[in-house]
Structures are given as structure tokens and as C-alpha cells.
Amino acid sequence: MLKINYFNLKLFWIFISIFIFLINENIVKSTELDCHDVFISHFSNNINNNKYLQVTVINPQGVVSFSRDAISYISKGNYITNVKLFPTVFSNSEQCVHSQLQPFSFDKKKISFGDRNGIIINPDGIFVYKPIWSTVGELKFNYSCDKNIYYGWSKSHFISFSFITDHELGSPCTNL
Secondary structure, eight states, rough: OOOOOOHHHHHHHHHHHHHHHHHOOOOOHOOOOOOOHHHTTTSSSTTOTTTTEEEEEEOOOOOOEEEEEEEEEETTTTEEEEEOOOOETTTOOOOOOOOOEEOGGGGGOOEEOSSSSSSEEOOTEEEEEEETTTTSSOOOEEEEEEEEEEEETTTTTEEEEEESSSSTOOOOOOOO
């Protein structure tokens, strides 16, 4: 009769499971693109009219601003910039909707830029944001990243941005 040592069998299966887990983790990590590699991929003439940038800023008083609009790659200067005015909504701009106060009223939006170059994103990781509504002037930082979210601090403001293929802020509703 064959005697089975259950302790050794359990130990064997634990080692096999850990081995398979480590192999899978290594395979997944080697196939994932680093966020810096994804960032650099935006610096080419392949950026089309369907590329947008979403920007969120939190100021030291906790007011959140949100904007999303079209961007373009400028090959002559090797940077990405805004194409349009980047309307921005704010958490402290409330409006009554269905008898309830709602933050981020689109009716109280502010225009961020009068022309292009209000946003400048360089391939070396420098992000410059110069909205005309800013009370502290230009916000400039070297980004950090996690997947498609890029972020940094400037003048006690937290800024995050991401490249998206969605619509601009204030687009008409199509699925009502």
C-alpha cells in the first residue's frame, strides 16, 4: 500500500503555485508598456483630430477645475499644445439642477486660452499650463505617471492630465 505524506504534497502544490504565479507576473510585466513609453508615442504626426487632453487642477483651497479639449502635435517645435480654447468648469461654480445644487456648472465655465500654446507638453516630460483664469500665472512641472495618468505639483497646485480619444467638454448629448 502506498502511503501519501499530505504535508509534502501540500508543500509541493504551494511551490508549484508560487512558481506559476512568478512566471505569469514576469510575462505580464515584460509585455506592459511603461507610461513614459506611452507618453513618447504621442509625439508624432499620427495625432489626429480625435485626440484630446483632459486636465484636472486642485488649488490649495481645494477648488477643482476640469477641462477637456483637442490637442495637436507641433512637429516644428516637437511639442503638444492646445488647439482650441479649453473651456474649464470649477467645483465651486454651482448651479441648481432639478432642485439640487450641482458643482461644475457648464453655464459658469471659463475659457482657459485665447490661442494655442496655453498648454505645452514637451517630450522631455515638462508640462506647462498657462490658463488665463489662473491667479498664480504659469504652472510648470516635470510629470510623474501611472499608466495614462500624468501628474505633478506646481505652486501648491496638483495637476493631472491624460490623453483620451473622447469628446470635448460641452459636446451635445447624443443619447438622450
